[in-house]
Amino acid sequence: MQNAKMKLFNGYDKMTEPINSSEIDKTFFEKLKEEKGMEKVLLCFNCSGCSTGCPMAEIESNFNIKKYIRMAGLGLKDRLLNDKYIWYCTTCYKCQERCPEEVLNVDTLLKIRTMAVAEGIMYDDHRAVAANVIETGHGVPINDKNKENRKKLGLKEIPPTVHSFPEAYEDVKKLLKSVGFDELVSK
Amino acid sequence: MSLNATENGSKKDLSLFLGCVAPNRYPGIELATLKVMEKLDIGIRDLEGASCCPAPGVFKSFDKTTWLSLASRNIVLSEDSGTDLLTICNGCYGSLIEADHELKEDPEKKKKVNEKLAEIGMEYKGTSNVRHIIEYLYKEITPEKIKENVTVPLEGIKVAVHYGCHMIRPSKGKDLDSVENPRFFDELVDATGAKSVDYEEKMLCCGAGGGVRSVFPETALKMSEKKLDILKAGGFDCIVDACPFCHLQYDVGQKTLAKEGKEYNIPVLHYMQLLGLAFGYTPEELGITLNVTKNCDFDNKILNLSKKTN
Ligand code: SF4
Ligand code: SF4
Numbered sequence: 001m002q003n004a005k006m007k008l009f010n011g012y013d014k015m016t017e018p019i020n021s022s023e024i025d026k027t028f029f030e031k032l033k034e035e036k037g038m039e040k041v042l043l044c045f046n047c048s049g050c051s052t053g054c055p056m057a058e059i060e061s062n063f064n065i066k067k068y069i070r071m072a073g074l075g076l077k078d079r080l081l082n083d084k085y086i087w088y089c090t091t092c093y094k095c096q097e098r099c100p101e102e103v104l105n106v107d108t109l110l111k112i113r114t115m116a117v118a119e120g121i122m123y124d125d126h127r128a129v130a131a132n133v134i135e136t137g138h139g140v141p142i143n144d145k146n147k148e149n150r151k152k153l154g155l156k157e158i159p160p161t162v163h164s165f166p167e168a169y170e171d172v173k174k175l176l177k178s179v180g181f182d183e184l185v186s187k
Numbered sequence: 188m189s190l191n192a193t194e195n196g197s198k199k200d201l202s203l204f205l206g207c208v209a210p211n212r213y214p215g216i217e218l219a220t221l222k223v224m225e226k227l228d229i230g231i232r233d234l235e236g237a238s239c240c241p242a243p244g245v246f247k248s249f250d251k252t253t254w255l256s257l258a259s260r261n262i263v264l265s266e267d268s269g270t271d272l273l274t275i276c277n278g279c280y281g282s283l284i285e286a287d288h289e290l291k292e293d294p295e296k297k298k299k300v301n302e303k304l305a306e307i308g309m310e311y312k313g314t315s316n317v318r319h320i321i322e323y324l325y326k327e328i329t330p331e332k333i334k335e336n337v338t339v340p341l342e343g344i345k346v347a348v349h350y351g352c353h354m355i356r357p358s359k360g361k362d363l364d365s366v367e368n369p370r371f372f373d374e375l376v377d378a379t380g381a382k383s384v385d386y387e388e389k390m391l392c393c394g395a396g397g398g399v400r401s402v403f404p405e406t407a408l409k410m411s412e413k414k415l416d417i418l419k420a421g422g423f424d425c426i427v428d429a430c431p432f433c434h435l436q437y438d439v440g441q442k443t444l445a446k447e448g449k450e451y452n453i454p455v456l457h458y459m460q461l462l463g464l465a466f467g468y469t470p471e472e473l474g475i476t477l478n479v480t481k482n483c484d485f486d487n488k489i490l491n492l493s494k495k496t497n
Contacts, residue, residue, distance in 0.1 A: 089244075096356070114247075133246075139241060141207070179303060181253040185249065
């Protein structure tokens with residue numbers, strides 16, 4: 001399921017179109033480097049070490065981590081935030097381990113994703129995971145079948161997590177509210 | 188030899204951080220952990236009231252402050268009970284150890300997080316360590332000691348070890364032997380009498396992480412399929428993982444692939460369950476039979492091994 005806002009790059013591939021200098025957003029890089037280490041995207045010398053070892057690139061050719069690092073350095077904010085393929089990284093961190101310049105490939109990509117989320121660009125399935133945590137404290141909450149399985153095994157029907165401690169769940173809820181997570185994911 | 192040993196060198200007791208997938212989808216992993224730890228005489232208690240770690244790839248993609256705050260609350264629960272935090276999941280380990288490192292290294296971040304935690308009457312101090320069951324057993328207990336406790340050597344079982352990503356990578360702050368070709372998990376498997384055999388693409392990701400499974404399940408499955416094909420061709424008896432999320436991806440994934448006519452029937456075991464078998468528990472007692480991918484041949488092999496030792 002896709003969010004209505006995530007349609008800019010679906011159906012056609014703007015990635016192959018030449019870059020127009022008006023697309024360069026200088027404030028984007030400033031924002032990016034607020035996070036320690038992200039400024040290292042500028043050290044990229046295009047060796048392709050990151051994208052070559054990427055298991056996702058072998059499966060989905062539209063996904064290219066090197067390209068995203070280069071785009072981040074250039075400040076191509078709109079292209080990046082609206083590219084649905086930035087969500088294909090499994091965070092296996094192979095690329096980040098291999099980069100000879102110690103570019104934080106994955107951390108940078110995740111930071112870019114948070115910038116998309118801050119603009120309300122988010123998949124519905126991800127909103128559902130976020131809602132689970134807000135509503136239960138678990139990304140994957142217990143269900144009837146597994147309550148049954150737990151009993152069969154001789155475990156407590158409900159695990160000793162937030163699921164068993166309402167006051168602990170209240171704390172989680174309070175914390176999520178305080179950091180503005182509820183609001184962020186309902187954008 | 189532990190990097191994480193406490194100042195006086197003594198080991199602290201452990202709190203078991205369950206996360207989400209183990210208790211809520213694969214409770215056999217939780218039970219196996221409790222049984223195995225008891226056998227090894229390792230003091231362990233539930234980390235009561237813990238939440239989602241939160242899932243690293245997903246929550247760090249949503250909002251960094253949310254990720255750090257929720258993770259730090261879980262760490263504080265462990266600090267307040269005077270224990271180290273033990274994870275049985277690569278995702279939980281990756282999330283919590285990284286959060287712990289960030290807070291220990293960056294006083295500014297720690298201050299900000301503590302402002303949030305103060306609202307629920309908590310404070311992060313940095314007195315607890317985050318451990319993964321695999322590196323913990325390897326460093327603090329050792330494969331030799333585990334071997335001494337084996338009552339049913341799993342001879343003849345050909346194991347495909349799946350390290351999974353976040354136990355190893357990012358390697359920063361993890362004190363490992365090698366990122367590209369680690370051996371410690373294999374040694375623990377060999378200690379059970381089974382044999383860990385190398386295979387092509389051993390370090391390949393299961394495909395589920397980073398929020399990919401929830402939005403693009405077919406793409407995630409393609410990555411799993413790649414490894415499953417190699418394992419089938421190699422005649423492996425089972426996959427042994429250390430992460431309930433990889434576990435779910437391979438176990439449920441095989442069922443989805445079977446619907447497309449691709450049969451694998453490779454049993455998926457968490458290391459706690461493999462060790463449980465070597466300690467004499469049955470597949471039923473360890474919840475292995477609750478997997479959606481069933482394989483009677485494997486169950487029979489185990490049965491025969493335990494008959495042999497009785
Ligand atoms: S490995 Fe590093 S330097 Fe090489 S292309 Fe990728 S980001 Fe650039
Ligand atoms: S972390 Fe993401 S981009 Fe990097 S190698 Fe893995 S899937 Fe590719």
